[in-house]
Amino acid sequence: MTTTAPTVEEAATGHGYISDKNRYLARLKRIEGQTRGIHRMIDEDNYCIDILTQISAITSALNNVALGLLDDHLKHCVTNAIETDTADAEQKLREASAAIARLVKS
Template sequence: MTSTLESDADETGAADHLGAHGYISDKARYLARLKRIEGQARGIHRMVDEEQYCIDILTQISAMTSALQGVALGLLDDHLKHCVVDAAKAGGGTADAKIKEASDAISRLVRS
């Protein structure tokens, strides 16, 4: 899976997202996974509406959380392999901005 350089970053580190993103070759897979997660969310909603047992609902929430984390880790991996690598090859401010962007994303994921 190769991609073109996603974008150049301006001096504030903001990206101009005009290029192809690293996940684009797996877009159908990500959409299918997200559709399943949507179904899980609807199922949890229904369970609460039907006043099902708390532990059963929590079990489903845990499964959905795990599924979302899987999507997030896949997107992060694609971002590192494509967007960050391409920016590192370009060097300069673009590389620094992409590395900071990835670090910030990892930090958010770890906190969640």
């Protein structure tokens, strides 16, 4: 049940996020800029609450990136492993659950 035919690159690496790579890169660039912004706010003695508001915005943005990567991972890497009935399907399911637990508790 491969939802969409993997691109050559995707098939080579098997990573689900490859098809969305540029979007992920752009989002990470933005988050990096926001982090630099917080550094500047502290450096310029901004009000604590304004800094906290920015931090919550970044953790939210990071969580959304993580949820996207996880969705891609389940749909591609985990699905491919289950379909090809290889032993690593169990490994990939264990890894996915551990990653979900870290996300919920970080």
